[in-house]
Amino acid sequence: MPVLPQYSPDLVTRQMCATAHLDAEFAREVLEEYTVDRVQSVGLPFGVNLVALVRHALLSTRRRDERDRQLLSLQGLFVLLMLAAVGALGQGQSGVAGGLCVAALAVLPVGTVVVFRTEWAVRQSVLDLKDSGLSAQRLAPAADPALEQELKGLRSANMVVYGLDAESQNPFVGSGWRITESVWSPFDVSKPAQAPGGGTLTPVPFTAADLHHHLAKAMPRATGLDELRARNRLYVRGPNVASLGTDALPDPTRRPLASIPSRLVKSGAVHSGAGMETYLCLWVSGDGGRVLVSMHLKALLHLPVLSWEVAAYVLPPLGPRFKLPAAYAASESRLRWGAVRVAVRLTGRGVLGAASRLLRRRSRAAERARTVERVRREILKGYRGHDYGSANSLRERAAHWDEMGYSERRDAQKYFKLMVQGVLACTAEFLESRNIDTADLTHQQQQIVSLQTYTFNGAIGQVQAGNQNQLNVNQGGQPQAPVGGGAGAGVPAPGGPAGAVAPAGLT
Structure with missing residues (x-):
């Protein structure tokens, strides 16, 4: 008797890994839960391969950080050229000023290429998770061995x-x-x-x-x-x-x-x-x-x-939030063209907002570190009522x-x-x-x-x-949700309604 097609055994893990690539906020949520320094315990995996999920979240975050570092260089170059153009114009050198403005605008197509590479890499990662026969864990680079060992230990907690x-x-x-x-x-x-x-x-x-x-x-x-x-x-x-x-x-x-x-x-x-x-x-x-x-x-x-x-x-x-946009069933050429359109649309904000995005992430990490250190000082002072749960x-x-x-x-x-x-x-x-x-x-x-x-x-x-x-x-509706239950279920992946390819975004 023929065997009917089956769901992938790690379907939920694959869906969450794909969302980590499409949704920067979710990737950060994963890393803040399982990788950053904490004084709080974490919930059990409940069927999710945490090693795979953390690997993909790290890949997603590193990819965005690398993109913004490159865009930051372009932003600096753009600002310098524009300042030089203003200085030349003030000295009456209109020809030089015009050339410098053209050079500054030439930075933007380079920014488009940088954004496109990130957008296309996101789509490739999602397609691999959707179609590859390899396990989700093998589709992303390994993380720190000690971290992965700790994550594996949660399975047998x-x-x-x-x-x-x-x-x-x-x-x-x-x-x-x-x-x-x-x-x-x-x-x-x-x-x-x-x-x-x-x-x-x-x-x-x-x-x-x-x-x-x-x-x-x-x-x-x-x-x-x-x-x-x-x-x-x-x-x-x-x-x-x-x-x-x-x-x-x-x-x-x-x-x-x-x-x-x-x-x-x-x-x-x-x-x-x-x-x-x-x-x-x-x-x-x-x-x-x-x-x-x-x-x-x-x-x-x-x-x-x-x-x-x-x-x-x-x-x-x-x-x-974890439903894959329908357009990922389209041909590779359509996905590539979609990445081009997104890159063109985001180029201006991508180049000019690179510094603010990087500073915002560092500020968020610093604030989190200060909060943890404040809790640690209270514990070391003899405060024994800390809730580790x-x-x-x-x-x-x-x-x-x-x-x-x-x-x-x-x-x-x-x-x-x-x-x-x-x-x-x-x-x-x-x-x-x-x-x-x-x-x-x-x-x-x-x-x-x-x-x-x-x-x-x-x-x-x-x-x-x-x-x-x-x-x-009680058949009158859904049962009472647990604490935080469904809080991260969200809406379709960022970038529009289901059916549109979600951009990696500039968050």
């Missing part, structure tokens, strides 16, 4: 520091829009299982950490989702991370680590700390990573009963609820239901391996499976637990 801005909603910063947040009805785990030959078996003691570990290993098989990923993570309140000491914060004037000793994560599953708890995080993405569903589980073991805290979220597809993730800010189409809503529901059933099946499997009777779990399982559901006609509404564990779904 086992500690997340959440900010006070996000605390009022949930600690799972960057996970997206809520599907459900609930605690399942507890069930008895104190009765021994029946032995095959009669009598009872001897129960084997266990901890919540043991149960977390079992589910992390067994959930892909139980759900049938080979792409499902699992990770135990310690979620820590921003001002409280310093209390973990150097294991989490080796330098109080730097951002916290993303990975900490596993003993701390395991301890957080058994006994919660002050503003810190361990959750088993499960996540799975749809085709191309367009939609991502995550579930955060915490085993609530209070003998003789066990229950699960369950929080599930969905990250919608990227917003309009993040409020969201780059992927969450780029998501847009209105992009949730039928297939995305269907996939979100499918993944959620498979995870619910998988958690119940794996819990039963674990208890049986510990010689514990699962009759009460079986009774509760029927209720949970039948009631832990929602309708997805239209947007997935806010889900709230009501009487008898009933989930009430």
